[in-house]
Amino acid sequence: MNATEQEEREYLEEIKEKLTLAIRRVDEAVRQFSDELRHKKQYIHEHQSGMDEADMVAAGQSINRMAFTGEAAVARKRKLFKLIQSPYFGRLDFAPQGQEAAPVYIGVHSFFDEQQRQNLIYDWRAPISSMFYDYELGDAAYPSPKGEVKGTIERKRQYKIRDGRLEFLLDSGVNIHDDVLQQELAKSSDDKMKTIVATIQRDQNAVIRNETAPVMIIQGVAGSGKTSIALHRLAFLLYRYRETIAAKDILIISPNKVFADYISNVLPELGEEHIPELGMEELAADLLDSRYSFQTFFEQVAALLERPNPAFIERIQFKSSFEFLSKLNQYLLHVENNYFAARELRVGSTVVPAAVIQQKFKAYHRVPLLQRFAQVAQDIRTYVRDATGRKLTGRDKSIIGEALPRLFRFNNVLDFYRDFYHWLDRPELLKLDQHRLHLEYADVFALIYLRLRLEGIPTAYEHVKHLLVDEMQDYTPMQYAVLSRLFRCRKTILGDVSQTVNPYSASSAEAIERVFPQAEVVKLHRSYRSTLKITAFAQRITPNPHIIPLERHGPAPVVAHYDGRSEELAAIQQIVNDFSSSGYQSLGIICKTQRQAQELHQALQLAGVQLLTAESTTFREGIILTSAHLAKGLEFDAVLVPFASARNYKTEVDKSMLYVACTRAMHQLTLTYTGELTDFLSA
Numbered sequence: 001m002n003a004t005e006q007e008e009r010e011y012l013e014e015i016k017e018k019l020t021l022a023i024r025r026v027d028e029a030v031r032q033f034s035d036e037l038r039h040k041k042q043y044i045h046e047h048q049s050g051m052d053e054a055d056m057v058a059a060g061q062s063i064n065r066m067a068f069t070g071e072a073a074v075a076r077k078r079k080l081f082k083l084i085q086s087p088y089f090g091r092l093d094f095a096p097q098g099q100e101a102a103p104v105y106i107g108v109h110s111f112f113d114e115q116q117r118q119n120l121i122y123d124w125r126a127p128i129s130s131m132f133y134d135y136e137l138g139d140a141a142y143p144s145p146k147g148e149v150k151g152t153i154e155r156k157r158q159y160k161i162r163d164g165r166l167e168f169l170l171d172s173g174v175n176i177h178d179d180v181l182q183q184e185l186a187k188s189s190d191d192k193m194k195t196i197v198a199t200i201q202r203d204q205n206a207v208i209r210n211e212t213a214p215v216m217i218i219q220g221v222a223g224s225g226k227t228s229i230a231l232h233r234l235a236f237l238l239y240r241y242r243e244t245i246a247a248k249d250i251l252i253i254s255p256n257k258v259f260a261d262y263i264s265n266v267l268p269e270l271g272e273e274h275i276p277e278l279g280m281e282e283l284a285a286d287l288l289d290s291r292y293s294f295q296t297f298f299e300q301v302a303a304l305l306e307r308p309n310p311a312f313i314e315r316i317q318f319k320s321s322f323e324f325l326s327k328l329n330q331y332l333l334h335v336e337n338n339y340f341a342a343r344e345l346r347v348g349s350t351v352v353p354a355a356v357i358q359q360k361f362k363a364y365h366r367v368p369l370l371q372r373f374a375q376v377a378q379d380i381r382t383y384v385r386d387a388t389g390r391k392l393t394g395r396d397k398s399i400i401g402e403a404l405p406r407l408f409r410f411n412n413v414l415d416f417y418r419d420f421y422h423w424l425d426r427p428e429l430l431k432l433d434q435h436r437l438h439l440e441y442a443d444v445f446a447l448i449y450l451r452l453r454l455e456g457i458p459t460a461y462e463h464v465k466h467l468l469v470d471e472m473q474d475y476t477p478m479q480y481a482v483l484s485r486l487f488r489c490r491k492t493i494l495g496d497v498s499q500t501v502n503p504y505s506a507s508s509a510e511a512i513e514r515v516f517p518q519a520e521v522v523k524l525h526r527s528y529r530s531t532l533k534i535t536a537f538a539q540r541i542t543p544n545p546h547i548i549p550l551e552r553h554g555p556a557p558v559v560a561h562y563d564g565r566s567e568e569l570a571a572i573q574q575i576v577n578d579f580s581s582s583g584y585q586s587l588g589i590i591c592k593t594q595r596q597a598q599e600l601h602q603a604l605q606l607a608g609v610q611l612l613t614a615e616s617t618t619f620r621e622g623i624i625l626t627s628a629h630l631a632k633g634l635e636f637d638a639v640l641v642p643f644a645s646a647r648n649y650k651t652e653v654d655k656s657m658l659y660v661a662c663t664r665a666m667h668q669l670t671l672t673y674t675g676e677l678t679d680f681l682s683a
C-alpha cells in the first residue's frame, strides 16, 4: 500500500466515524421528536374540553410540524446510511484564483459536518461538482450565485467504495473516467436500471444540467444512456429547484408497466422519491373519460406484424403525418366559420334577431366551440331581460339554453370526427366499430385533440411542472399536439428513430421539433451498452454512420442454422440450460411477436423462465422470454433471438423488431434460425 492509499484509507475511516456520529445524532433527534409528539397528543387528549377551536387548530398545526420534522429526520438518516456504505466516488483538488487548493469530495448526497461546520461531501448535483464531469486537470470554473468561480484543478481522483471498504482509487491526469467506465460497463446487469453518477460523461452532463431549454429533445443511438440521463436530469432538477418542484410535480410518460418498473430504482437510489408515471393509453382513457374502448399500441403493432393490410397501413401512415394534424386544424376553422347557423329566437314576446346571436357567438371566438353556448346563453338572457324589463322565468331560461346548441351542426365530438373524414372526402379512412364504440389506435389521439379544441383543456394535469416522455419515436405529431396543449410545463423528450416498433408512425427528432419549435435538440452518438462486435452486428440491420461504439470487447455474435424446428428448439433449450453456469445474470430471449414468445414458452420446458406480456407489471433478473416490442428500453447480459429466418423477418416492421432485439445485448448475442437467414443480416 503506498502513502496515498494509506492516507485515503485513514480519511475514509475518519469520514465513516463522522457519519456514524451524525446517524446517532439523528436517532437522538428522532427519539426526541416522537417523545414530544406523544406528550403533545396526550396533553391535547387530557385538556380537550378546555380548548377552544383556535387552540385546537394551533395544537394540530404544531403536531403536523413535529411530524414533518420527524419525517425529514428519518429521510436524513436514510441518506446517511447510504453514505456510510459509499461516502464518495470522486475528489477534486480545486484552487480558486489566488487561493490554496482544497479537496472537494463528491458523493451521491452531501454531508455537512455540524461540528466542523463544513461540507465534507458535496452532492454530485452541486454546482462545484459539475467540474468533476466537465474538466480534466488545469483551468476550470463553476457557476455560483455570486458569479463564475474560476481556478485550477490540481488533482482528480476516483474511488470505488463498497460496503464501507475502499476497493480502488485512481488518479488521472487525462481522462479520469475511461478505466472506471470500462469496469462499470463490463459488469453484469442487475435486474433494474442503475445510477451512473460516478461516470457521467461530459456531453451527458450538459444534458443533465441544462436549465434553459423549455423543451429538451434527446435523440441518441441505442445504448447511449438516454433513459439514464433523463432520470439523472430529473434528479438534478429536483435538487436545483427543490423549493418549487417536488417529485409529485413531475410526470413520466412511459411505454409500459414493465419499463416503468425497470427504471423505478434510479431516483430512489439517488435519494429522491418515486416519480408518478403514466402510460400513453392510461392518459388516453382518462382524456376520453373512458367513454370509448380502443385498440392499444401493442395491438396495433401486433396486427402490423401478423396480418399487414395495405388499407390499415395507409390509415396509420396518414394519421401519423403532419398533414393529418394540419387538415384537422383546417377543419376546425371550417367548423368555426360554417357550422353555427344562427336563427331568430322567440322567447315569450321577445324576438332575438339572428344577427345578435351570431355576433355574440363570434365575440367568444377564444372560447372552445362547445363551451361557448353557456356564455352566449347568458348574454341572450341579459338581452331578453333588458328588452322586457323583467326577470326571466325558468321556462324562458330553458328555451334559450336548449335552442342554442341546436343552432350548431353537431354537439358530439365523435360526430365531428366522422364529419371530418367526409369534409376531407376520405370517409374510408375512418374504421369505427359503431356498436362498441371501439377506436383504432391511430384515431385515439385525433379524437382527443378534437375534444380538447372543442371542449377545452381539462385541469387535471395543470400541476405538472416537468414532463418526461421516453421512446419519443413511437408517438405521432397528433400525440405531441395533445401533449403540448395539456402540459404547458418544461419537457424532456427522448428516443431513437432507429428503434421504432412501427415505422409507419415513427417520429424523428426533427418531426417533434416542428411541434415544439422552441426545443433544444441534443444528439448522442456514443453507445455504452454493447460490445464492439455486437454494435457492429446491429449496424448490419440498420446502419448509422454516426454511431461511436465504446471500445469494449467480447465474443462475436453467433448466428446458428438448424435443419428443422425441433433442432432449433432443442438448441434454444440447451442455451437456457447452460445459462445458469454462464456467469451472467440476465438472459433475454426476444421473439418477433408476443405470439411467438408464447408459443416458444409452451413448446419448451422452460423452468425458471419469466414470460413477459403486455399485462406484466414487474421486471426481474434471470431468464426472460418476450417480444421485441416489450423488450424495448431494457437490456440483458446475453440475448437470444430465435427464428431469425427470411420467412420470419421480411417486412420493414420485422426489421425494426430485429434491430431492437439485437441492441438489447450487453455482452453476448446469439441468433438461431432454420431455412434461409433473414436478408437483413446477409450484408
Ligand SMILES: Nc1ncnc2c1ncn2[C@@H]1O[C@H](COP(=O)(O)OP(=O)(O)OP(=O)(O)O)[C@@H](O)[C@H]1O
Pocket (backbone or CB within 6 Å): 181, 184, 185, 194, 196, 199, 200, 201, 204, 220, 221, 222, 223, 224, 225, 226, 227, 228, 229, 495, 496, 499, 528, 529, 632, 633, 634, 635, 663
Ligand atoms: N456515463 C455512463 N456511465 C456508465 N454507464 C453508462 C453511462 N451511460 C450509459 N451507461 C449505460 O449504458 C446502458 C444503456 O443506457 P440506457 O438504457 O440509459 O440507454 P438508452 O439510450 O436509453 O438505450 P436504448 O434506447 O437502446 O434503450 C446502461 O447500462 C447504462 O447504465
